[in-house]
């Protein structure tokens with residue numbers, strides 16, 4: 001087995017309690033795993049040596065919330081929004097139309113291009129959702145396309161009630177035939193619990209049906225206004241509740257006393273002209289926070305986790321360490337992949353060899369030099385992908 005030593009690391013962020021953040025560090029990659037982390041002076045011999053010249057190394061970004069099985073774009077909707085129109089979830093139907101018309105090969109090609117685009121910016125683990133099909137056949141092929149490419153796949157049949165359909169009839173379809181069809185291709189089920197999408201009772205039905213089939217749960221909640229999403233996610237012990245833009249203090253308390261991660265999507269809030277979430281209230285109270293891109297053609301068309309991190313630091317009063325942790329370890333926790341053999345979002349012996357080298361001496365530069373492409377090198381599953 002060929003081993004590679006990465007040495008000359010100026011600042012190494014590990015998210016391992018014992019290893020911490022280190023200077024003058026080195027690590028060893030063998031196959032798809034990190035096998036050693038320590039001080040550069042103790043580094044073992046290896047077949048290959050890569051000196052990163054004093055640059056910062058951190059875990060690859062874990063993007064725990066994207067919607068990348070889609071076709072078409074919504075440039076006109078975005079431009080109208082920037083001219084003062086409000087964001088309406090109904091725009092999802094435009095992408096549904098285009099997605100239904102696209103072939104499986106076209107959907108796979110679009111997904112692959114976005115995953116590669118993200119990898120070139122340091123993202124090494126991607127979750128993606130179905131949710132632009134909304135028929136049994138289109139949700140099934142969306143799930144199949146996603147399962148072949150993404151690290152984690154979430155069924156989001158309950159994204160929007162298809163126009164012209166009775167909402168309770170549609171929930172029956174999602175809970176029955178649709179879940180039966182997609183179940184073996186996905187690990188998670190999500191629901192858009194929001195006024196104009198699915199109410200609390202409908203969302204609970206979908207999530208309960210999914211749990212009976214052994215799927216993990218996630219919720220889109222509190223995106224466009226206060227609502228029942230967070231409370232429902234906590235009640236059902238969902239792994240994450242995503243958006244959290246409009247939280248009450250009861251929502252924050254509920255999250256603190258739960259295992260549910262609050263996944264914040266600042267690029268989406270900027271692109272839809274919503275306020276940014278109150279990350280400080282969550283962190284100061286002790287909730288677990290993740291940052292994700294929410295890359296999709298409607299509400300957040302960026303794959304840049306570095307942009308999300310810079311926004312979180314500059315505009316949401318997160319420290320650099322908090323934002324980097326939320327975009328790596330936090331995302332991994334939201335996907336329940338932060339511990340054990342092959343863990344992501346952490347750099348310690350046994351974790352997946354997913355790491356990024358910044359063209360900067362420390363992670364602080366992600367916010368200090370916002371908008372500047374700082375990705376120097378990326379390893380994913382032990383392979384150098386950039």
Ligand code: NIG
Nearest residue numbers: 092192220268294296298299
């Ligand atoms: O997370 N909130 C619902 N779903 C997506 C929006 C998708 C779209 O507008 O196409 C989101 O923002």
